[in-house]
Amino acid sequence: MQVTPNSLNYGKSGSEQSFNSESKKSALLSKSLSHQEIIQGLEHGNESVLGYVYHKYVQDLFGFGSQFTRDTELVKDSIHEVFVSLITKRQSLGKIRSLKSYLFASVYHRIIYNIKKNNVFKAEKQTVGYLDFNIEFSVQSRLIMDESKQEMLKKITSAIKKIRPKQRQAILHYYYDGFIHEEIASIMGLKNAHSVTKLISRGLQAIRESIIAMVWLAVLGGL
């Protein structure tokens, strides 16, 4: 039996269905559910809603998990465990305020747990320290800006690659994933939102300093 969590698969899953829950799932996927509807659906073990959550977040979760390890099987296993826990821990879901950050934090904890488990025989935990979170700075619209600002964008592009991994992670979660500071703190296991504020502003500060250094190097090089 084919189970496709893909909303575009109307005809296909329709012809192969044998459960009413599946056809309902296809229909449900074409609309967006409120947080309340999602939590209630999960609490009832509704597969349509589980499929909806999977469809909405799994690619982000896979991309996020891959920042901690190059072992894609380990990332997939961890995501599997997190989704299964959504069903087995139904009773405690009511406390979740933001599902996306809850999933990110859960995937992070599963990955770290699984990496450590695999490393028992190697007697060292160093691999847990692997953090990618490299940033690409893409200039989307070449806007009406004077040349000095265009120049600035170019410098940001190269400066942003040099900041520290934790700062990069916080910056990506804030600007790209759209998390608020409290959510980032819970995903990264930091004390509070203030620690996130510090990470982000030190990261941006480092970018600015690096740009200033570049400008000075250019000036010195021209002498």
Add this chain to the structure above:
Amino acid sequence: MKYKDFSSWELAEDHYFVNWVLRPNKHSDKFWEQFLADHPEKSGEVLLAREIVTGIQYSNSPKLNDTDYNDLFERIISTKRSRESSYAPFLQKNRYRWAKYAAAVVVLTLLGVFLFQRSWLDSYQSQEEIVRILTKESPMGSKLTTVLSDGSRVKLNAGSKIVYPEEFSDTLRRVYLTGEAYFEVESDPRRPFRVESNKVGTEVLGTSFNVRAYPDDHKISVAVAEGKVRVTNAGGSTMKFEHTLLPYQESEVNILNGQVIKRELRDDMIFAWTNWKLVFREEPLFSILKKLERWYNVEFEFKEKIETLDTYTGSFDNDPLNVVLEALKSQGAFNYEIQGWKIQITN
């Protein structure tokens, strides 16, 4: 207002600003539109801050392929089902029997549900006030016409670009221009239409006019074909001026010496490009060559020193480049050799 002293970096760290860029709504749109209207000199900072916020991406974010995507979901569902059947075998059995009858009903209702949700979704999306910022660019050697959400038409000359929101706000229609464009603005007395360009702002209620503001050109020109236009300084400019232009009047701003002049147009030469006509009247050679580079997407290389301050006159109706070059050559401007998109200029 505290934001008037903010640099781009301070804006990029500010929660309210970041929220506006990532999750805009009617309220924040209004706030920042108003802020830019009150502080046009900050538009550069705001644009750069927006670029910082939206430019940040994962450089390496792998995705599941279709097979892995489906396999992983099947694995989750089958784990779920096996756990459930060990908790509640009765419920599971019951569900199968029930499902046989339900399947027939579901197929019938599916179409209805689908149609209902389509309309529901449409109305839902229109309530979400997400304003996307669009860019239209007319590359070197070509021209492009675009229609904005209010029905106004913009014709972009070669090597020009315009940035504008997908939907305008209730109070102002604002676009940002680099290069040259001819605007035919739909009349809307409640919402002025404003063109921001390097150092110059142009505001109208509904007219046709031409704005030329190429970044490599030290002269900016606004010329009116129909209606009435207000031209002011903008965007970090130290010059202060305000002109009201009527049809066939032009404002020209020289950003090198800060001189601003207002003059009557003798003809519609300035609008000629919108009909694919290339016209020069006593125009210095360096300026003609710059236009030709944009118009035909070529580059001139000077092999010998030539006099580029001499002026020439000519009119071309969508002619190929060699016709234009021959005409200049016959008037003694230069000799040339075409090598692909590079043209060697000799004495």
